[in-house]
Amino acid sequence: MTSLEVLVHCQDAARTFGQGAAAVVAVHGASCRVHAGDRIAITGPSGSGKSTLLHLMAGLEEPTSGRVAWPGLGGAGRDALAGQVGVVFQGPSLIPALDVTENAGLPLVLAGVPEAQAHRRALEALGLVDAADLADKLPEELSGGQAQRVAIARVLALGPRLVLADEPTGQLDRATGQHIVDVLLATVSEVGAALVLTTHDPAIAQRLDERWTMHEGRLLAAPTTDQHPPAAGQEET
Numbered sequence: 001m002t003s004l005e006v007l008v009h010c011q012d013a014a015r016t017f018g019q020g021a022a023a024v025v026a027v028h029g030a031s032c033r034v035h036a037g038d039r040i041a042i043t044g045p046s047g048s049g050k051s052t053l054l055h056l057m058a059g060l061e062e063p064t065s066g067r068v069a070w071p072g073l074g075g076a077g078r079d080a081l082a083g084q085v086g087v088v089f090q091g092p093s094l095i096p097a098l099d100v101t102e103n104a105g106l107p108l109v110l111a112g113v114p115e116a117q118a119h120r121r122a123l124e125a126l127g128l129v130d131a132a133d134l135a136d137k138l139p140e141e142l143s144g145g146q147a148q149r150v151a152i153a154r155v156l157a158l159g160p161r162l163v164l165a166d167e168p169t170g171q172l173d174r175a176t177g178q179h180i181v182d183v184l185l186a187t188v189s190e191v192g193a194a195l196v197l198t199t200h201d202p203a204i205a206q207r208l209d210e211r212w213t214m215h216e217g218r219l220l221a222a223p224t225t226d227q228h229p230p231a232a233g234q235e236e237t
């Protein structure tokens with residue numbers, strides 16, 4: 001369910017990599033808002049700027065011009081985001097030497113949560129993604145889909161208000177990918193977080209309530225007002 005609380009607000013946010021003749025404008029001034037409870041898919045061809053926009057929303061990249069703010073997450077600065085924004089990456093992202101529970105609890109430990117508490121919250125999050133039986137395994141013992149469920153648990157353990165998933169199904173077969181989207185949709189609802197997910201796969205994009213499109217660094221079809229976005233299938237043209 002969406003609300004009018006704005007978690008992320010991009011105002012003409014642009015990101016250029018490199019300088020001079022070698023400069024690449026990954027994102028031209030993008031303006032958009034993500035509200036509490038939103039479930040948004042960002043689609044677009046390879047190199048169209050989806051990951052870069054997601055990284056701007058996560059505070060992992062700074063805009064080279066324009067502004068990104070997180071009014072519903074404590075303000076304008078990236079420092080306020082710790083624990084409130086979780087990112088699920090496309091590829092393998094688990095630490096090989098740590099078991100599944102240690103991986104899922106690592107961000108909490110790094111944030112200063114006592115180890116016993118981090119362990120308990122990691123186990124709870126693994127339960128949410130139906131991976132409690134994997135708790136003692138090492139990443140090398142997991143399938144791609146299992147590893148991605150653990151990566152989702154690692155984000156959920158933080159108790160985030162916003163989950164940003166960058167091609168979370170990109171390295172999985174279609175059926176496993178659909179299952180991972182099921183898990184993401186169910187768990188963000190359960191913990192009350194908003195979800196923004198990038199994907200090449202139209203079948204996956206259809207599963208979310210809203211679809212935004214990127215083309216050559218430009219964000220198309222992203223509502224920029226505080227109004228509720230139109231329901232799926234009724235987008236403005």
Ligand SMILES: Nc1ncnc2c1ncn2[C@@H]1O[C@H](COP(=O)(O)OP(=O)(O)OP(=O)(O)O)[C@@H](O)[C@H]1O
Nearest residue numbers: 017024025026044045046047048049050051052053
């Ligand atoms: N760190 C970087 N340094 C230089 N160029 C970059 C960097 N990150 C992205 N780019 C460039 O910015 C453009 C947009 O890349 P981005 O990864 O955001 O696109 P994408 O739509 O997510 O692509 P894909 O679907 O293949 O992941 C590309 O031309 C890419 O090469």
